[in-house]
Amino acid sequence: MRIGVFVCQCGTNIAATVATDRVVEAARAMLGVIHAESIQYTCSDPGQRAIIDAIQQKDLTRVVMAGCSPRMHETTFRRAVQRGGMNPFMLEMVNIREHCSWIHPDIDQGTLKAIDLVRKGVARVRRQAPLSGSTVPVTRAALVIGGGVAGIQAALDMADAGIPVTLVEKGPTIGGNMARLDKTFPTLDCSSCILTPRMVEVKNHDNIKLIVNAEVDQVRGHIGSFEVDIRRKATCVIEQKCTGCMICQEKCPSRAPDEFNAGMGESKAISIAFPQAVPLVAGLRKEHCRQFVKGRCGVCQKVCPADAIDYEQEDEIVSGAFGAVVVATGYDLYDWTGSYPTYGMGRYPDVITSMQYERLLSASGPTGGHVRRPSDGAEPQQVVFISCIGSRDESVGRPQCCSVGCMYTAKQAILTKEHIPDSQSYIFYIDIRAAGKGYDEFSRRAQTEFGALYIRGRVGKIYPRGGKLIVMGTDTLAGEQVEIEADLVVLATGLTAARGAGELARKLNISYDGYEFFTEGHPKLKPVETNTGGVFLAGACQGPKDIPATVAQASAAAAKVIGLLSRGELETSPVVAAVDRNRCVGCFKCRDVCPYGAVEQEQLPGGRAVAHVIDSLCQGCGLCNVACPPSTISLKGYTDNQLIAEVVEVLR
């Protein structure tokens, strides 16, 4: 056994509180160590060169690399020892930076601990065996979940690179929340003018298959080879036949809430969300339809010139094979009506959300772009905007910043002035967050050019009086109470994860935080990856963000998928569980706890049933190791004996 130990100084990151020369000295005395040296920056090219030279000159068979966290550079050093001619898994990373030098001020104690850690690493690498992964073929197709701007961008980028893409959208049309916006900050370009052409491009792209009114039902498989069942929900309209003429909507006698217009105005039980919808196909909502509620109507079926109505239509499962998945499920608006009792909890018709206001501003909205307040249709003169509803508010359990509220409120104040020149906007705010390119200039223009009055403080109470809404708040800069007679109050509601995000995450085996936003692989270095290989994130499903950031992330996710699918096959990690068949008692507790379905039953000649691990499904999480009573299933490279040896060395 010929072990080499390399102790990184990491400049002064490690050397300041760990005497690396003393660690080298101590390492030389450890069993099996024939080479030890200290290197200033081991991850640098000359540093890696030194490892390779030592391997070749001294014929090393195992390497202990004492430096930073393996999360940082394990791959770097595995490649280095491989270039030196060794199996890459005969390397052990010992973390003497995050776990030692950075947290211990005393050089003597830091050094002693570093020596303990290195001794532990040497004990472990002595019990290491060479590992090699297998290869699995890659399905050259991608699934995009969610048809908002993130999903559209990712789908188009991948499709343009020649990858067959299936885009699944829960609603009847793609476009997402962006399609409902009137203008976008900070340029005030028309949202649908920039989005609609992209939506049409999706529809017409040879490489994109669009499935609307559909959700992911089941996910099996793993990176490079996912099998996904997609449930297309019955809409009672045959998509291939519908021409989008909207005669059914015109003649339908059943009124229904207008979801696209955020509840402003009314729609019909059979309808097309908006004129630019893609696909331009009607859908029927059974819960509002007379045919289904009362059992008789049939008007749409009679009037449809394309014979596209089918009341008997049932949910349909569409299955597909994909090499990678991009999740772009976006956001929903925070539902404020349950938690702000002093704002009327939705009882006052003229207290509306920012999205509802957006629809009042929009030319395609229920008022044709004329701002009319819901109660009496009057044009409001005094408009009060209140920031941070369901954001930065611990009292409702939502501490995070929605990251777009300040900007869209400034935008809506500007648009209000443009629509109603003699109006006055008041904006209650906590801080103005305008960190993007051109954002601060934009929110200042709202004040200087468009006369919006910013009041720093919270609104305590809103109540109606004589056709007006009395808004009582505090101006914390002036230190006085403020009372405004408003015609309309717009709440800048925050962004929450899309409804059902957690459930989808569980199907995909990806992590999510306490607010059901999906967790990226690494906050800095893996912003679009997840902890499940082959599943990537785009847009607000990962956390609140604005359109430019969403589009950038979607393109990044697409680039990751393109890179992944450009390979014909994938090398799987060799760090997977393995069963010692001779000692397996066949209790299958490993199978019970495996989150990836990676354990199956194997019948041995003679009839004994033992556990067997499917390498390509195993993610190396180690749950089976813990559940196995006789410890016969273990993780390659992390065997019980290796861990025991480490513990024994630390306790020595």
Added chain:
Amino acid sequence: MDDLIATIKQVLAETDMVLGWTRSAAAGVAVPARFHTPREAEAAVFDSTCVHNLAVHLPRLKDRRVGIVAKGCDVKSIVQLIAEREIERDRVRVIGVRCPGMVDVKKAWRCFGFGKKVEDAGGQVAMEGKTVAREEILLAKCRGCRDAVPVIRDAAVGGVQGQSVAAAGELAGIRKRFASMSVDERRRFWRDQFSRCIRCYACREACPLCFCRDVCAMQTREPHWTGGGVDARQSEMAQLIRISHMAGRCTGCEECERACPVGIPLMLLLEEQNALIEELFGYRAGTDPEATPPLLTFDAGKDAGGGGL
């Protein structure tokens, strides 16, 4: 007893054997027996000395159709074995018996002398003229028993309502005393207890849920969790391995402690752990055939706050 014998005979018609008890002439108490024929079944008995948990045999007989005479607490082991899919429900016929509470045979012998025939009489236990209140020589687990009624049964003898002994568990008192001891005191206590262990593995062999047998982690050298020596530290490691492997699985049948030839109070640790599992997961092993043992499942939803997987 006729009722019991008749029931065993009925069950024998559809099984290969019935596990039950017969009386040992030499010891004066009931001992386990396997009945294969109606004639053999004539010797079946059930009384306060049928302490053994016969479920321990079931995993070894999993390819046979087996009938088993079982007290409420024994049935918990059967339920747990089914929940862990160690045995198949369809292959087992459970004859539930009305349990009067089991006597600690060692205590009984201390009262009456070894080998005397133990007679059941109402609330008393009699031996050749001498009587003693059953309460006084009951097993610790029978005091404050919560599980006298068998949760699954295919046949019943003597009514299954069982008898819950009102007296608070002896163990509960000891555990309370234990909680007031310092960590150092407790460590010394257990070092002392485990220093007596002779590594005979009787605890494991008597346990219905210890089915790993000769690959058991407390004994094997691969992986090398503990040595085979009988010094207190190695024995302690071995015992703690077994006890941690019982988390969420131990039904509290006390067989390990009863089998221990050197009197290590294993139930003290196991009941502490059982109480913890009940508190954390609302789960008592062996009480619900439909429940999934909490440590033998993976619920991603439970991790929502900490980030899924």
